[in-house]
Amino acid sequence: MINVKAIAYVQSPFKEKFGIPRQAGLTPSVPAILIFEKEYSDLDAFRELEGFSHIWVTFYFHKFNYDHFQSVVRPPRLGGNEKIGVFATRSPNRPNALGLSKVKIQKIEKSGNKVHLHVFGLDALDGTPILDIRPFIEEDSEHSASFGWTKRQIKNECYDVSFSQDALLEIEASNIPNLKNQIIEVLRLDPSPQYKETPSESFGMNFYHFNIKWIKTAHNIHVTQLEIR
Amino acid sequence: MINVKAIAYVQSPFKEKFGIPRQAGLTPSVPAILIFEKEYSDLDAFRELEGFSHIWVTFYFHKFNYDHFQSVVRPPRLGGNEKIGVFATRSPNRPNALGLSKVKIQKIEKSGNKVHLHVFGLDALDGTPILDIRPFIEEDSEHSASFGWTKRQIKNECYDVSFSQDALLEIEASNIPNLKNQIIEVLRLDPSPQYKETPSESFGMNFYHFNIKWIKTAHNIHVTQLEIR
The missing domain is CATH 3.30.2310 (YaeB-like fold)
Incomplete structure (x- = not known):
């Protein structure tokens, strides 16, 4: 067993799982605040972070009830009928309920004794524990990648x-x-x-x-x- | 405290910290194998993963000795003299010693009762515990991002x-x-x-x-x- 700890908690308008987009960035106007624990709320720890437009947020799906390992899931973007291997998806239904989202930085400020990191596009429930943030760097993009089943997306996404x-x-x-x-x-x-x-x-x-x-x-x-x- | 568990362990030619590149992808010829624990070695869990060229690997810096929170670090690519906020870097010296690397998939196969996922470019020590893998999807690239201090890299990288x-x-x-x-x-x-x-x-x-x-x-x-x- 490896122990990790929450370094921040999310303040988000998403108050229940229903309605949260299936990945970050699909709701670019939706704001969220990452409120850092006092221990990590030294502004020095964020020095030069504002030079980046985006960060990766690693979080814990704290409301996800995992009882046993399911090797396949039915991704919503395939209409919910097709089975895909869990490691070929980003479903929360995985051995460690870790989420990873790329979000846009709005601003960083200290409020009282806590650092507030304001972002846009986070697909996380209110109260979600954050395990890590790190800058999105140039090498994270990949211009000749292939994207498997995500390219046969059948769901109409333009209501x-x-x-x-x-x-x-x-x-x-x-x-x-x-x-x-x-x-x-x-x-x-x-x-x-x-x-x-x-x-x-x-x-x-x-x-x-x-x-x-x-x-x-x-x-x-x-x-x-x-x-x- | 949040408990996570190793779902796989890395077999890598990097046998000590010295020499490991500062990020994934810089050593594209260097192979590694992610050897999955029996519990997660159902090939169904990897169904359609081979349609993706790249995956994100979340791992635990198991040999990193963390004793107290240091708010700033000195990134090697700035020559080791300049101080940057730890959250604006990918240094292992962070509250949760989580690593995140994008690597290229070579092949997936079952060997005995364990799934072996062969990759290229992983910047991780032999024996590193893996917490998660997930596919690299199209939306992970970001074409109008800004990259802060990483653009004033001063180290000569072309020996x-x-x-x-x-x-x-x-x-x-x-x-x-x-x-x-x-x-x-x-x-x-x-x-x-x-x-x-x-x-x-x-x-x-x-x-x-x-x-x-x-x-x-x-x-x-x-x-x-x-x-x-």
Whole structure:
């Protein structure tokens, strides 16, 4: 057994697993804050980090209940029907529930006795423990790589997202910067289960202090309401 | 505390820390094998992994002795004199001694009851515990990123590497595929301490079952001998 520890915790608008995009970067308007433990909140430890636009965040899927090793998973981007080896995916269902996401740095600041690292595009639940951050360097890109099954992605990822008049008023009243775009980015990916094919169905997800309600039809996702939780 | 476990162990020609390149991919001819624990050696768990050219390997710096949090480190590629915040580097000297390397897949096969994943370019010591592997996907590249201090790299990274007649005969007798290129890739990066500036000095490093001996001058690294350990 190897022991690791949380160096920071995530403050994120994603308050439940449902609705979190299947990878980082798909929701570039969605902000998150990595709040570092006091022990690591020396600004010197972040010296020159602001010269990088992106970082890798290694985190722990703390709400993931792992009971036994499953060798195959059904990736959502293949529609949830095809089985792929777990090591050929980034599913949380793996021997060590470690996540790895590339996110964009917004700013670094000290607030009280804790360093707050503000980022965009993190696909992690509120309260997620962070194990490491490291800069994204030039050599991390790979221009002649091959990407296997991810290239036969079958899921339609371009839902149109529309809003009711009520929902628009609730967004405006919220005073959360860019909330409408954030919701569009999350919902256009269609977080609902992929194996279902019902003509029209209602869903809801917790996001910030809202339960966002929507109706999904064949090509459209219509946000009806932002209910305060 | 969060517990993680080794899912595999590395078999690598790097038998000591000295000489390991400062990041993956700099020694593309150097092979390594990730030998998976029996529990995870179901070939189904690797199904479709061979469609990817590269994977990310998350490992544990098991020989790194961490005693207290140092907020700054002196990266070798800045010549070892400049202090950078530890979170703006990939130094092993960090709160959780986690490494992350992108490596090239050579092949996947089952040998006895263990899966052997053969890779190229891994910058890890023999015996390193592996915590996770995951595919390198298209979205991992980032074309408009900025790379901070890594762009003011001052270290000359292009040493010429030459060999004595004895060394060439020892390489030939070794029967290790591509050993000469492997040695060139390791030594051209000049693994010797950067803060020293002695006109000509002798070094040795353990690589496979050899202690490789060389003499370093201003622009050249001359391999004199491959001593069997």
